[in-house]
């Protein structure tokens with residue numbers, strides 16, 4: 155399904171990013187795996203390589219909230235992949251710093267906005283710049299139904315809000331607005347941009363939630379189960395593939411029906 159794709163995945167070492175990386179490789183994509191620390195990233199790259207011998211994988215350390223890091227990231231991708239530009243980008247890097255509004259510190263507000271929203275902006279911006287540059291060098295590249303697919307992992311929390319997550323909800327609502335704007339600006343180049351809105355997914359991000367709270371969350375999910383990273387990866391696979399070539403500017407919930 156993805157044999158002609160070079161996929162950049164931020165937050166690729168853990169949770170949803172990790173599941174997306176595994177599924178993309180299984181479907182023939184070459185990978186640029188991006189995260190903050192090397193241990194899990196290199197382990198994952200090795201695992202995927204052993205299971206998918208023909209896939210080319212590069213790993214990159216990058217703080218997505220740092221514009222210098224992001225610019226260097228795209229340079230190092232070009233060096234690792236024969237000057238190619240990623241034509242699938244999944245922005246999965248994200249953090250939480252939960253606190254009710256009256257106790258939320260400015261520092262934790264800024265931190266979450268910087269990683270989740272500004273980081274997604276910086277990676278999308280560099281990705282689009284690189285894609286437009288490669289289009290300029292070879293106009294034929296654009297003669298396809300879908301030239302590139304940008305996929306931003308937002309959250310149902312950005313749409314419905316959630317107690318204790320003012321910073322996170324604002325960042326994810328921002329990602330939706332960013333996504334729809336990018337879709338309008340670059341759709342004419344057949345560069346698509348869509349957002350996935352996961353519900354409650356079992357990953358290291360959510361593993362500290364006490365069992366009592368988990369039980370009550372499950373009750374509020376119409377499908378009566380916590381989501382798995384693979385549930386999100388399946389949607390990310392569809393959005394990366396040419397099967398979704400007419401989907402642009404969409405926010406797609408993948409939450410078992412959870413709507414708070």
Ligand SMILES: NC(=O)c1ccc[n+]([C@@H]2O[C@H](COP(=O)([O-])OP(=O)(O)OC[C@H]3O[C@@H](n4cnc5c(N)ncnc54)[C@H](O)[C@@H]3O)[C@@H](O)[C@H]2O)c1
Pocket residue numbers: 164165166167168169170171188189190191216217218219245246247248249269273307308309310351352353354355356357358359360
């Ligand atoms: N797990 C959920 O229930 C859930 C629900 C909705 C949305 N999401 C979103 O899905 C995405 C993935 O979350 P997850 O649950 O897999 O979490 P996770 O903590 O398992 O993975 C997030 C990854 O992002 C990386 N990261 C954090 N800050 C970074 C930075 N500045 N630069 C580069 N990498 C950075 C982390 O090192 C980690 O590997 C996030 O954007 C999250 O907000 C998760």
